[in-house]
Amino acid sequence: MPIITLSRELGSRGDDVALTVAERLKLRLVGRELINQAARQAGAPEIALAEIDELGLLGLKPDRAALRLYRETVEQVIRDLAAGGNVLLVGRGSQVALAGQAGVLHVRISAPHAARVRCVAERCRVSPEAAAARIVASDQARSAYLRRHYGARWDDPQWYDLMIHMAQLRVADAAALICLAAEHLSHNTDEAQL
Amino acid sequence: MSLEAPPFSHPVEAEFARILDFYGIPWLYEPRTFPLEYDAHGNMTEAFSPDFYLPDQDLYIELTTMQPKQVRHKNHKLRRLKELYPEINIKLFKRGDIRSLMVKFGVQDYPDMMANEL
Numbered sequence: 258m259p260i261i262t263l264s265r266e267l268g269s270r271g272d273d274v275a276l277t278v279a280e281r282l283k284l285r286l287v288g289r290e291l292i293n294q295a296a297r298q299a300g301a302p303e304i305a306l307a308e309i310d311e312l313g314l315l316g317l318k319p320d321r322a323a324l325r326l327y328r329e330t331v332e333q334v335i336r337d338l339a340a341g342g343n344v345l346l347v348g349r350g351s352q353v354a355l356a357g358q359a360g361v362l363h364v365r366i367s368a369p370h371a372a373r374v375r376c377v378a379e380r381c382r383v384s385p386e387a388a389a390a391r392i393v394a395s396d397q398a399r400s401a402y403l404r405r406h407y408g409a410r411w412d413d414p415q416w417y418d419l420m421i422h423m424a425q426l427r428v429a430d431a432a433a434l435i436c437l438a439a440e441h442l443s444h445n446t447d448e449a450q451l
Numbered sequence: 452m453s454l455e456a457p458p459f460s461h462p463v464e465a466e467f468a469r470i471l472d473f474y475g476i477p478w479l480y481e482p483r484t485f486p487l488e489y490d491a492h493g494n495m496t497e498a499f500s501p502d503f504y505l506p507d508q509d510l511y512i513e514l515t516t517m518q519p520k521q522v523r524h525k526n527h528k529l530r531r532l533k534e535l536y537p538e539i540n541i542k543l544f545k546r547g548d549i550r551s552l553m554v555k556f557g558v559q560d561y562p563d564m565m566a567n568e569l
Contacts, residue, residue, distance in 0.1 A: 289475070289507070290507075293507045293508055296508065297508070297509060302505075302508040302509055302510040302540045303508070303510060303540070303542045305507070305508045305510075306476070306505070306508060306510070306542075309474050309476060310474065312555075313555065314470055314473075314474075314552060314555045314556055315470065315548075315552060316548060316551050316552060316555070317542075381473070
C-alpha cells in the first residue's frame with residue numbers, strides 16, 4: 258500500500274509526474290481535494306480559495322484563528338489519508354506532516370528556471386515575463402506555507418527520499434524512478450516488519 | 452468550469468469566471484435562487500440568486516460593484532439569507548475587492564466595467 262508525498266515547483270512538470278505515478282501504481286491522487294476537504298472540515302470554505310490563490314489574484318485574507326484551525330485540519334486530513342494507504346499526496350506540507358513515518362516515500366520535483374518559465378508560458382499562454390512573475394509568486398507562497406507552519410524549508414533535502422531535477426529527464430523517466438523507489442521502500446518495510 | 456460561457460449579466464462576472472478557470476476551480480453561474488420573503492398569500496416577494504457557486508468548496512460567491520453607501524440593500528439580503536439558510540456559505544466580493552482583482556489580473560478596461568452597477 259504505497260504512500261507517496263510529492264512536493265513540486267510550479268512549471269517543473271511535477272503535476273504530470275504525479276499523475277503518471279498515480280496511474281501506474283493505481284494510487285489515489287490527492288492535491289486540491291486536500292485543501293477543499295480541510296477547509297470544509299474547518300468550517301471556513303473561503304480559506305480553500307485563499308490557498309488555491311497562490312498568485313494572490315483574489316486577495317482573500319482569512320482571519321488568523323480560522324487559518325490556524327485550517328492548518329491543523331490539513332495535517333489531520335493528511336494523516337487520515339495516509340492511514341488508508343494507496344495514496345499520492347501533492348503539496349500542503351505532507352512531506353513534513355508524515356516525516357519519519359515508515360513506508361512513506363517523500364519526493365521533490367524541481368526544474369531549471371528557464372524550463373519552468375517555458376512550461377508556465379506555454380500552459381498558461383502568457384508571456385515569459387508573466388510566467389516568471391507567476392513562478393516567483395508561487396515559490397514564495399509554497400515556501401512560506403512550510404516556513405510559517407513548520408519552520409521548515411521546502412527545498413531542504415532532509416524532508417525527501419528522492420529529489421528529481423527535471424533538466425534532462427522526461428516525465429515518464431521521473432515517474433519510473435519514483436515507482437521503482439516506492440517498490441523498493443515497500444519491500445524494505447515488509448522485510449523490517451518480518 | 453463551463454464548456455460554454457453562460458450569458459453573464461455583467462462583464463465583471465465574466466472576468467471573475469476567467470480567474471476561476473485560470474485556477475482550475477469548477478464553478479456554476481447563478482445555479483440557485485433562494486426565496487427570502489413571501490406575502491400573505493404565500494407568493495415569493497423577494498429572492499436572492501448568488502452569482503457563482505463553487506461546488507468543490509461548497510461556497511457561493513456574490514459580486515457587487517456598488518458604491519459602499521449603496522450596498523445596504525445587498526447586505527440586508529445577505530443577512531436574511533444567512534438567517535433562513537444557515538448552512539449556506541457565501542462570500543461577498545465588494546467593489547474594492549473587485550477593483551483590486553481586475554488590476555492584478557491585468558484587465559485593462561476595468562474602470563468602464565466598474566461604472567455599471569452589479
